Amino acid sequence: MRGNPYIPYPALLKRSYFESDDFSLKTFEFELLDGNRIDYIPGQFCEISVFGKGEAPFGIASSPTEGHILKFTVNKAGLVTTALHEAEEGSILGIRGPLGNGYPVEKFRGKNVLIVGGGFAFTTLRSLLVYLLNSRSDYEEITVIYGARTPGLLLYREELFEWEKRDDLKVILTVDREFPGWEKQVGFVPQVLERTAPSSKDCYAVVCGPPIMIKFTLPVLEKLGFKPEMVYTSLEKRMKCGIGKCGRCNIGPKYICKDGPVFSLAQLAELPEDY
Amino acid sequence: MKKIEKEKLLKHLEGKGDLVRLDEARQDPLSATKSSHLPREELLLLFRLNGDKGVEIRVPEGKGGKILFGVPPCEARAVDLLDLTFLKDRIDPYYERKRRENVLFVLACNKPRSTCFCTSFGYGPFSGKYGDVFMVDIGDNLLVDPVTEKGSKALEGLELEEATPSDLEKMESLKRSAEGAITTVNIEGISEKLKKMFLDEIWADLAFKCVNCGACTYVCPTCYCFDIQDVERTNWGYRERVWDSCMFPIYSLETSGHNPRPTGVERMRNRIMHKFSYYPELYGEYGCVGCGRCIRACPVNFDIREALETLKEVEVAA
């Protein structure tokens, strides 16, 4: 990151395309201009600037192992995200980052990893999965459980279907309700997790999704014997500076932007419920 | 300590930077000391979109330092607290420049106000360790004592007299009477206690009369929260930061509509916790200096001293 942490790198929007069939989610691929590069790990995020509209934080969906293209998937919600959705390929935007701590990938070496995702929160989980698969032999079993409301809302579908075919990886996809043509799992993520019952032995779990999914997933993990120090999740709160200065993203004395967004359940147990 | 006539010192400071007089304007609602380091509005960058040539970004240049003359000890201490946020981890360059360039002439408080409770925090109206130069107004003269290198430099070239024993006596007597006029709030153990009080019901009672405006936090010399926003213009647009406050609902409102601090109760809790629990936990210092500005600015007479007393009374399970 730069000497002045508030100054974004100019970034060229190389490609953008709809990720979901309801046009609410779009994936953006950026290349930093002027030869700038950033070093990041899965789970970190960036502030994307649409000059004149503002900045908003987004988890990095690409993996550092994929080269220098930065990828984000964005839900159209308010001012910045709408402007981003409207940005044309070839426009110049700004990127500030990487911000936050990221997943503790070093700890995962030699262990089993369970990835549980829901809805469009799969972005940094994609980054993590691609990262792990890049040096597959460094890790033991990898299991992915990912669900969305409908098949069309699953992110990165093509890739998911490819990953499903691999035998060094277990990918379980689910949608909330029966859907014409859908032959995989049906049910909410916590239920599917309970049914699948992956072993918690030597296993790290990473859980990202809407708050309601997280709320029901955590007890299942606990039942399966996952230790709070070995379960990680990524938190979200309104953000501005992304570097622990503007104050707003605190949970107790911790700042999500600086000390997070990734926290283990053991860490969260020490913090007040302020998110 | 040395002494000098006030007029001579002021003359010496002329032309050495923007002179901000706080020696007579201590009744101003806003803390000029805070505003001189963290202005209520500050440009972060300017940008211009140039079609396919991309974007031009400019970082505004600083305007040069200020000489803050007559800063009360509490506000100088508050700047030390701001340092903990802005000069740690990633240095905030906008703040750092002003901090480096500004010179703080601290003036001991001969006449504390009824709302002052600085002595609750282990220092007081005559504490000489804050800012760059410490001064005491003993009537005919100012006693001066450089605190930092920057302070010594600011005094260079001045003919300073040695303070006489009777001058020092005068100072001691002013000090005694000032300290005696302040009511101390005993806050011992409050930070440990607050840690266990996040879910306590007392917050609802405490927050009842608060209407959630920004007055207390805007006038507070230690509050630093800011918002960042873009302003679009046909030519050069800009991104700026402006003061913000954890007392506003929109401060924590997420686009989804979820607000982790939906009512004034959670917001008041955050304000008090930040100063009396989170700050001590992070830095070993309280985030309040006891200046009493918030008490005077509040439209409904929310008195933080009273709040602290109430919190102290609450019984919490161990």
Place this chain on the structure above:
Amino acid sequence: MFEKLRETARELLSKGEVECVLGFAEGTLPMFYTPYLARKPEEAEKLVYGPFAAPNIATYLRKLKGKKAAVIVRGCESRTINLLISEKQLNRDDVKIIGVPCVGALDRKRILKDYGGEIREARIEGEKVIVKGDNGEKAYVLEEYISPSCRSCLYPEAIDPDIKIEGPSRDGEKADFSDIERIEKMSPAEKWEFFEKELSKCIRCYACREICPMCYCDSCFVDSNRPVWVEPGFDYSDILSFHLIKMYHMAGRCVDCGACERACPLGIRLSFLTRKLTKDMKEAYNFVSGLSPEEKPALGVFSPDDREDFIL
């Protein structure tokens, strides 16, 4: 002097007729009563009323939704309640209205300024405010230090209270708008200068908005970023937009209690705006806001008799 009020409140609480009594209590600063909620009969002992009460107590009714409450009100506060009922923010049956006499609210900041040093104690004695502090004891004639809004108050006494506490009140017949007339006579340039001098001090802390019982919107136009009505920062044009749009929203809804002006930490004279609004509403539509809970908002209805000379 508060015995009658306290007795009434104590009775309402001990008989269980209400869960709480909303009013004021002594504050921690001189000349400052603070909003107070008495919930137990013995807490009624703390209740006070009078010129030291700065906020409009009706603001707190939104925090008491769903509770059976009694509220102690002056004229402007009772008119606020009528407005809140007409805007469906409040059920008349949920509140018991206790009317108290009103001689006006004190312009505290002016006494602070005129006294100069730190004031440490104050009390009211007859028609005077006696203050004690670093500059010794001084007496100020209350009427000379009454908030501007109160000076032009047309209805100082509570309208249709359930219970009325008797006492001396101001005279609504003597409402005085002369300082507003003085501004009306200024040239546009003078007006502009006058308002710029006042309003440019604004720090956008929104104390004036938050204290206002009629500013209850969940999302205020100043906070909207789609579209941006008011830019961030402190350009005078943005500050002016904030205050003017706020005033548009208040036409016919502002009771001119002066609470916003007394709330402003910078001492900005907001009553020049609210009182002009009050004066215009009265002159153009013969309308005074909040006289009855059935009343429709003045700018929400059209009558063929409405004045037209301002429509170009």
